[in-house]
Amino acid sequence: xxxxxxxxxxxxxxxxxxxxxxxxxxxxxxxxxxxxxxxxxxxxxxxxxxxxxxxxxxxxxxxxxxxxxxxxxxxxxxxxxxxxxxxxxxxxxxxxxxxxxxxxxxxxxxxxxxxxxxxxxxxxxxxxxxxxxxxxxxxxxxxxxxxxxxxxxxxxxxxxxxxxxxxxxxxxxxxxxxxxxxxxxxxxxxxxxxxxxxxxxxxxxxxxxxxxxxxxxxxxxxxxxxxxxxxxxxxxxxxx
Amino acid sequence: xxxxxxxxxxxxxxxxxxxxxxxxxxxxxxxxxxxxxxxxxxxxxxxxxxxxxxxxxxxxxxxxxxxxxxxxxxxxxxxxxxxxxxxxxxxxxxxxxxxxxxxxxxxxxxxxxxxxxxxxxxxxxxxxxxxxxxxxxxxxxxxxxxxxxxxxxxxxxxxxxxxxxxxxxxxxxxxxxxxxxxxxxxxxxxxxxxxxxxxxxxxxxxxxxxxxxxxxxxxxxxxxxxxxxxx
Numbered sequence: 008x009x010x011x012x013x014x015x016x017x018x019x020x021x022x023x024x025x026x027x028x029x030x031x032x033x034x035x036x037x038x039x040x041x042x043x044x045x046x047x048x049x050x051x052x053x054x055x056x057x058x059x060x061x062x063x064x065x066x067x068x069x070x071x072x073x074x075x076x077x078x079x080x081x082x083x084x085x086x087x088x089x090x091x092x093x094x095x096x097x098x099x100x101x102x103x104x105x106x107x108x109x110x111x112x113x114x115x116x117x118x119x120x121x122x123x124x125x126x127x128x129x130x131x132x133x134x135x136x137x138x139x140x141x142x143x144x145x146x147x148x149x150x151x152x153x154x155x156x157x158x159x160x161x162x163x164x165x166x167x168x169x170x171x172x173x174x175x176x177x178x179x180x181x182x183x184x185x186x187x188x189x190x191x192x193x194x195x196x197x198x199x200x201x202x203x204x205x206x207x208x209x210x211x212x213x214x215x216x217x218x219x220x221x222x223x224x225x226x227x228x229x230x231x232x233x234x235x236x237x238x239x240x241x242x243x244x245x246x247x
Numbered sequence: 248x249x250x251x252x253x254x255x256x257x258x259x260x261x262x263x264x265x266x267x268x269x270x271x272x273x274x275x276x277x278x279x280x281x282x283x284x285x286x287x288x289x290x291x292x293x294x295x296x297x298x299x300x301x302x303x304x305x306x307x308x309x310x311x312x313x314x315x316x317x318x319x320x321x322x323x324x325x326x327x328x329x330x331x332x333x334x335x336x337x338x339x340x341x342x343x344x345x346x347x348x349x350x351x352x353x354x355x356x357x358x359x360x361x362x363x364x365x366x367x368x369x370x371x372x373x374x375x376x377x378x379x380x381x382x383x384x385x386x387x388x389x390x391x392x393x394x395x396x397x398x399x400x401x402x403x404x405x406x407x408x409x410x411x412x413x414x415x416x417x418x419x420x421x422x423x424x425x426x427x428x429x430x431x432x433x434x435x436x437x438x439x440x441x442x443x444x445x446x447x448x449x450x451x452x453x454x455x456x457x458x459x460x461x462x463x464x465x466x467x468x469x470x471x472x473x474x475x476x477x478x
Contacts, residue, residue, distance in 0.1 A: 015343045027331050088327035092388075095295045096344040097316040246299050 020110035077158025146214025254303035278441035320394035345392035
């Protein structure tokens with residue numbers, strides 16, 4: 008791994024895709040507004056200052072937001088042919104993929120941190136379980152990493168950002184619904200067990216209950232590793 | 248500088264490049280001529296390491312293309328650029344990726360900005376530039392790290408006659424201490440800029456001639472080209 012070129016690429020990705028692009032600002036603003044709105048709704052309707060409803064909505068909410076961030080990452084480079092420049096610079100596919108992943112992850116975490124004022128409100132109004140809040144944020148971060156790695160993979164498969172967007176959403180929606188209780192309860196026990204294990208939401212739920220299970224941690228990390236590796240393979244297959 | 252031996256590239260059942268061999272030396276401009284789909288761009292992409300050959304060997308100063316990226320300057324077909332960058336940001340990015348030190352990068356920036364006359368557009372975003380300026384930015388980026396081998400895929404395509412002349416002058420100037428390979432549709436361009444031409448047709452080398460030899464033999468490049476590439 009060439010750290011110097013990774014750092015230069017990372018700088019370029021953050022600056023080019025998020026700082027000078029309006030998409031980054033729109034994403035951050037929309038994400039914050041929706042999160043705050045969901046939180047306030049609960050605060051006034053059920054008279055409860057809790058972050059749990061917000062954390063339980065994140066998997067579904069991010070499922071639409073993150074593919075919008077990742078859809079361009081490779082598809083646009085292919086469409087505008089700049090990937091020919093990128094892939095003939097003195098660096099490798101590994102550094103290129105990792106830089107795009109890390110930049111998108113950093114940006115998504117930054118957007119998520121905009122919900123910190125809500126944590127402060129909860130702290131002022133009630134007596135929250137800080138351990139659960141911390142493990143939930145950790146879980147969301149892992150979930151974001153999984154969504155982004157999958158989105159980057161879909162973006163590497165096509166020149167069309169819309170195809171990449173719809174591909175990522177479809178895959179994540181199927182994965183999301185497979186992890187829901189009402190889907191799993193209709194399946195034979197063994198099959199339900201296998202399918203729930205492959206569902207991101209299933210693993211994420213433990214984090215929102217204040218736990219950090221090692222097997223879920225391994226699952227999330229493996230997911231990211233597999234999709235980043237598939238993206239590298241997809242870039243290398245430009246020959247065919 | 249560049250040696251290509253028995254190079255072949257297939258896409259599925261289609262042979263884009265078929266066992267071609269050639270070389271390019273420092274101080275020489277080699278022109279790739281050929282009709283659309285002849286295999287010129289594929290050959291360039293193989294030499295830059297963007298594509299991997301099915302057969303054959305490419306060496307640049309003894310190194311395979313993927314290990315020689317720092318020795319290569321490449322202007323791809325249609326001059327792709329990061330349009331939201333300003334020329335200065337883009338040139339810095341390419342320079343940093345080529346591991347130029349801060350002082351070296353400053354010197355090279357100064358050199359390419361002066362030689363390609365892009366000083367007045369440095370802080371505009373690339374998307375707002377005219378086609379001619381975009382082409383200059385692409386050329387400046389391909390030369391920012393002072394590469395020894397420069398590949399240009401149709402560098403004057405889409406430019407007006409004045410801009411074409413300007414770019415040709417620049418190519419001639421930079422060719423003094425580099426090996427330059429350019430692909431072009433314009434035979435007049437090949438005549439004015441190249442020392443040697445390689446005519447590619449259906450992925451094969453149909454002819455390889457020094458322009459001085461053609462002149463000596465009183466052979467016309469136009470006639471040779473149309474005879475070899477007629478369907």
